[in-house]
Amino acid sequence: MALDKTQLIGLYRTMRLIRRFEERVVELVNRDEIPGVTHEYVGQEAVATGVCAALRPDDVITSTHRGHGHILAKGGDPRRMMAELMGKASGYNRGRGGSMHIADLSLGIYGANGIVGAGAPIACGAALAGKLARSDRVAVSFFGDGGMNQGVVHEALNLAAIWRLPVVFVCENNGYAISAPISEMAVVERLADRAAAYGMPGTSVDGMDVLAVHAAACEAVERARTGAGPTLLECRTYRFVGHFTAEKARGIKYRSDEEIARWRERDPVVTYPAWLRQQGVDPAMVDAEVEALLDEAVAFARQSAFPEAEEALDGMYAVTYPGLPARGW
Amino acid sequence: MALDKTQLIGLYRTMRLIRRFEERVVELVNRDEIPGVTHEYVGQEAVATGVCAALRPDDVITSTHRGHGHILAKGGDPRRMMAELMGKASGYNRGRGGSMHIADLSLGIYGANGIVGAGAPIACGAALAGKLARSDRVAVSFFGDGGMNQGVVHEALNLAAIWRLPVVFVCENNGYAISAPISEMAVVERLADRAAAYGMPGTSVDGMDVLAVHAAACEAVERARTGAGPTLLECRTYRFVGHFTAEKARGIKYRSDEEIARWRERDPVVTYPAWLRQQGVDPAMVDAEVEALLDEAVAFARQSAFPEAEEALDGMYAVTYPGLPARGW
Amino acid sequence: MREIRYLEALSEALREEMRRDSKVIVLGEDVRVSMRGVTKGLLQEFGPDRIYDTPISEAGFTGLATGAAMAGMRPVVEYQINALLFVAFDQLVDQAQKLRYMMGGQGTIPVTYLVPASGARRGLAGQHSDHPYPLLVHMGMKAVMPSTPRDAKGLLKTAIREDDPVVVFAPSALLAMKGPVPEEEYTIPLGRAEVKRPGDDLSIIAVGPLVPEALKAAEQLAQEGISAEVVDPRSLLPLDHETILASVRKTGRVILFDDSNRTCGYAAELAAVIAEEAWESLRAPIRRLTRADVPVPFSPPLESYVLPSRDRLLQEARALLAKV
């Protein structure tokens, strides 16, 4: 699919938005305006961006603990995301979820997830439902190289394969599950090769190249949409920062400075706009736009109120009964 | 490994023992001398026999719900098995386990298991322990084609692969998980091909040919024993009877009579002794031997006493405390 | 009223709901040939788009049901064994049950889990005889355990229509039980216990397969001059506190008769509720009569020993009344 200028700039906008969103999040965590821990998507922007650009609004994604990038790329509202991260009532989850659970069902975002691999079968279910509704909706399940070793991911791959479900499994191989290098956690060199075990196509692409990711994603999405079944798409990428915001404090080290530097040279948020400029496309105005959007998001979140404490017992069930859920006292 | 005459006859003896053991079990279940349900190994004898003939007494196996064959082939005592099946105190598990839990740790039999796939990681652990003890012990994990789709089996395959554990994964592909044909439950034609996903060798053999199974098992066991790592060995076989003794009563049908008849023509308990006779080896005396053994086993089991009811609360913990385990009253 | 079996009542409920709502689909192992009997005939009537034989991938198909439910379907998931809930545990209690809350109330997850609860049927042993409802209700999952064909049909229908995950435990020991089931459409609401037999001296709160046992015991006790009330919670979560407390307040004595493990089990919850809310009415200590905390052993004499029985209930009841 040849991209026009607006689309090319759009890819940059999304990547830049994710990068700057994450940088602001780190600041806010460090200033304790965001409680808990967050897992940044810094370095991996080309993956979510390239994949989600291949999707329609009614397509579904399931995300991970490292979900901000996927959600922004799928069209998530930075204001409601930021508000959620601060635990505000105006947040996507009314403050119930925080970073690891942001969801917007109206955009097909079936949630970040705190349990590695857990979203994979959920995506299969959304895909089956789409199929039964005679829609050509597609579901994308994101997970990491670490997630590739979870039993439930294996089961989901097989389920999608045998029922030819319209799913694209996107394995974001950033080389590590926290400190564990994938080279020690799997023997195969290309995780995409595992697709063969399920009789589905597997593709491995450079996850630092947004156009390559996008092209591969378009192909996989097309397969899914036309009823040709699922694909496993491995995107080789890297996270530039720690596993989560708390990592620094733990003083652990498992990657060499050289390795990080080498990958940083391929930073998609730098290399892609440089390439765009070579093509005569100037994306300069995007940066200011993104900054304004994020200023607004942070301001919105800050101004929003915390939820009322008593609301904590609402909404667990769609149908409630006296005494349900039980209070603790 | 060329087999001598005694060994060749030994293979027949084991297969015949399994077959007749199972036939007697069915009778005893139908006569209500054995409580509960049992899963017969009838038709699959060549697999357990060929694999276990490649093992040493100190090697470990983990078995399945369909475990009688594995246990007999690994040297299990038919008397104590039969007693266990009848729920007697002299049974392998003192009547606690029944068909799905028979174990004899002294023979490396780490138990049948009522949960499909659950034994696979347990075998990995036994293998790791052997490695750490500087022994060259090998662990074999049996599971079915259905088990191949369990998440934990995938995890076990990967663990064995990355740590080069001395494990042989034996997938007994009998074509069905109860009524579900593997052709609908997996897209790949050869389940052994899944080995590639873990960077380990996968071999597919005719599971009705005890010599072929044995040869493939010897190779895989040798690899494991010499530190070259795990193997996935698929044995293509068939069960001649229902999934379990209760199946008939349910009146369900999922295999054609022709299909069953076709496989029965390849019955290893018939074809192998025929071949032996062609080679000038007469295994005729085995049948009477086996019958005598089983007569004795049934008599032993019948004569044995039931455990005392109060013993039901013993032995759950190696170290007990007052009030543990809690009684129900 | 016509009498049908418990298993048939479940079957009828499922069939009726599938006719009523095309969003209802069925997933599980061997559901097409209907290994367990509940799904008999569904493939023929509704076709392969409504009923799916799954691979042995319980975590996978449980999660798949969650996603399908979020996307508008109403999956009914059948498990062949109670222990399979353990294999799928994260997908049940940490995903399906939690997602709506964590998402701030977005969407609904109308899944029904149909679980053959152990009776325990004779000889199924340690890994096929669990009664894991205390684990699920601890995690906030709605659960019911009908004790009659009528309740089975009415509660399964409600479960399927409920916009939340609900587990329906069907005790193996009751599947062949016959009982009156209305021909006309009805449902039974969650959260309503039923007094299965009124009485004055003693409340027996009995769960699932123990309800018929409790009724037989009450009959026997009546002949001995002891009037026992038998209350069946039916719905384990939500639990009908009022009916149970009213019974205890009336009789002042209570035996909790439950076939799940003892420690942190369902009887513990009932005991706690009564000790908090009806303490003033108690005229004797609360008694729990449960399973022993061991895996169910295989051998018949061992099995009988660890499971709660009518004989022990009679002993407990007599002892409790003798103390007056």
Add this chain to the structure above:
Amino acid sequence: MREIRYLEALSEALREEMRRDSKVIVLGEDVRVSMRGVTKGLLQEFGPDRIYDTPISEAGFTGLATGAAMAGMRPVVEYQINALLFVAFDQLVDQAQKLRYMMGGQGTIPVTYLVPASGARRGLAGQHSDHPYPLLVHMGMKAVMPSTPRDAKGLLKTAIREDDPVVVFAPSALLAMKGPVPEEEYTIPLGRAEVKRPGDDLSIIAVGPLVPEALKAAEQLAQEGISAEVVDPRSLLPLDHETILASVRKTGRVILFDDSNRTCGYAAELAAVIAEEAWESLRAPIRRLTRADVPVPFSPPLESYVLPSRDRLLQEARALLAKV
């Protein structure tokens, strides 16, 4: 006596046991760099044959530990999050815990599971804040939850030496807590509760991270003229019934202060035991003060609302005494 942190106490215990017995090995995610801190320095001291970084395969490595234990090792398995027990649930409660019994008492399965129990630490939300000990003890698994550095060291050492599976819950909220820990070798037996503060008017049975809160509350209550006894079960299974019942028999009033879900939770079990065994001594209804039965919400005001707190404990205590 020297004072060290709870986390250091755990570390010391593990290191000492690894020195003492070469069969002790450690498995878990990121244990070599020691993401959580307990395993710090073990790789350097004991080498790669004794400490294993696992893939994200909790069911797999839990089962692997079982097999290794059956074959003579003494694995210590660290989980990064409490919820990972759900992912490995079948391998824990249906395999490791049941196998010995089902095998008729053959062999031993000496595995220790080290679980960061939620405190809940602020902001960890619905899937990282569970306290799943009621689920495990329901299934018969031994479990401890130390509330001080001294108990942490002594109980972890005991757990590692125990020839059965034992879960050690280490509450995140306590990891940085300092306290006296003997320099010389000691262990603390399973099944022994400790009266952390004696009192006469009221028993507070507090579990894990709530023990320090209960002690502070008791201090406050003392100033108001209420003498509260604080009992810490420490060992959740086996549970020291005697110490708890003795306290309740003395004071006649009890608050169960527990940070697990309410329904079928640990406080339910304590309530049931007391209602059965010490009913005659009770001078007021039993009170449970637990978590609400919802996933822990993210936002600080919501989080505080659903967790049991010292303030609510004070209110409950005053109300209970006012009723006299």
